[in-house]
Amino acid sequence: MVTWRPHHFMLIVCLSVSPILAETTAPLCIPDQAKPRVVVMTDIGGDPDDRQSLVRFLLHSCDLRVEGLCTGFGWGHYDKTRPDLIRDAIEAYGEVLTNLRKHRADYPSAEQLLGLVKDGHNGDAHKVGPGMDSEASDWIIEVVDRADDRPVWFAIWGGPRELAQAIWKVQATRSEAQLAAFRSKIRVHSIADQDRTARWVKQHHPDVFWIFSEKLYQGFYDGGNRELVSPAWIEQHIRGPLRRVYPTEAHKWAGVKEGDTPSFLYLLPNGLSDPEHPEQGNWGGRFARSGKGHEYLPARDILDGQRDLLYTIHRWRPAYQNAFQARLEWSRLPFDQANHEPAAHCNADASLRVLHVATDPGAQVRLSAAGSSDPDEDNLRYRWWTYPEAGSYWAEPEIAGATQPDAVVTVPQDAASRTVHIILEVTDTGNPPLTAYRRVVLQVSGEAVAPPPGLTDDR
Incomplete structure (x- = not known):
């Protein structure tokens, strides 16, 4: 038996009366209600990497409902807050905004x-305590108090004092x-404590939902293919006004x-995960419950x-670097000379939500990416794979x-009572190639079978 529980939340096409979009087909946009609400809290003015992150954040600001850009302190930076550096970055963003909106009409204004x-x-x-309120802490209260049922995500780059x-x-x-x-x-x-x-x-x-990315954040730039984060990569791809506010060294x-x-990569609504479930894993890492309240700590995936x-x-x-490169190109190229993300469908569901499937040991689960598309009409490549660490x-x-677009998963007999996470990657053939995702969680019925010797249930 296979039972589908899809979420009926569709992608929409950006509509704009602006003549900048009249010459081309508008790319898919994310409905406002699907955008996570986010407040950035940064110790900008300390390690220059906050300035780097801010540039990328602004290029992804069309994917998020930005509700605050707050200054504060962090490691080795307890002298003076630097809101001027945030304004400098926004000024550079404003210089390329007209071009960005040729690609996504929902970029916020400077x-x-x-x-x-x-x-x-x-x-x-x-x-x-008493007498220690700030513009930022008062603003945070106002944002959380708004009549919006969605939670407010605090992306904390320094210390959380204002929160x-x-x-x-x-x-x-x-x-x-x-x-x-x-x-x-x-x-x-x-990011750390x-x-x-x-x-x-x-x-x-202790009931505050809190992800502590202790050391895990280093995976953004360390390990893996370092050519993609090299000074040469910066020189090749970051140009124009945004280059002015993106330091080469941190x-x-x-x-x-x-x-x-x-x-904030953790929050991007790209179909890869549900942010309410840190154990699923996505571009921002994967996390597990610590056993203390609603605290989550870094988890480990298996490499070699x-x-x-x-x-x-x-x-x-x-x-994520291809996505960054593409958006940097959006800041200076017309629509027909840049690449845009495809849209991934799964079993006729066009939403960005994780799909949950009830199934049985030994069953065959049919999955289809039919209906997936690309706004640039590029050819699409498909990859279905299992993410064992995310499941049980x-x-x-x-x-x-x-x-292939259509795949069949054979549920193992010994997977009873377990969850199996299947990831769909839909990647276009543009330059750079861009990937959209869907996740299917198989919930297998039956009584649990003990894992093989040497393995435990703590995956």
Whole structure:
């Protein structure tokens, strides 16, 4: 038996009366309600890699509902906040915005982004309490309080002091029920633990959903194919106004570092995962419950037979760097000279959501990418593969037609009561090649079978 539970959430075509789109077919856009709400909290002015990450973030701003760009402090940077550096990057973005909108009409205006720049507390970076409110902490409260059922994701590139102060103020001024409702809308993806306020939140509010990307973020630039993050890559691909605000070197690293970038790549609605499930894994890494409240810590994927922390990110590097290259080209090329992401369909479902399938041991699950398309009419390549670390079944089931639009997965007999994660990659033949994804989670019925000797159930 195979039971499908699709989500009816469709991609839409960007509509615009602007003449800049009149000469070509508009690419697929993401409906606003499908865009994750995000507030960036950056210690920009310290390690230059924050400035690098900000450029990429702006190029992906059409994929997200940006609701705040807040300054603060972090490792080795406790002197003075630098909102001016955010404004410099937005100014450069504004210079290429007209061209970007030839490719995606839903890029936010520079004026809109400038209005979201909020300064953090220029004082003790490790404390919260009376008299320590800031423009940023007050703004965070306003954003979370909005009448929007979606959670607010905080991409924390430095320390979380402004968020912690916001939680403290709500705790001091509202009822327990109101505080609980406020906390329930918060999602955090923090790059390491860069000040002591995170400990305060964990101690007093352990129910806050918090991903700690300790060391895992290094996989964005270390390990894997380093040519894709080299100084030469920067020189070849980053040009024009954006080059002015993208440093070539960062702390102890030459080339693309962007250690903070996984915090928002994790959120991109590209069909690869559901951000509410860090264990699924995506461009921003894979994480597992720590056993303490709603805290998630880095998980390891298997590379060459060994569990490898950084591989959970750098396994995706060709895809996320190709996406970056394409968007850099959007900033300077017309639509018909640039490449755009394909749209991946799975079993007639055109949404971006993860699909869940109830099935049985020994069953054959038929999967189809029919209907997948490319806005540039490029040919498409297909790849169906198993992501064992993301599920609870330890092996890779047989997939017939793994490089074809239609595939058949044979569910192993010993996969009873387990989950099997199947990934569909749809990659176009443009330059650079771009990939869209779908994920199918097979939930297999029956009683659990013990894993083979040497394997455990903690995958």
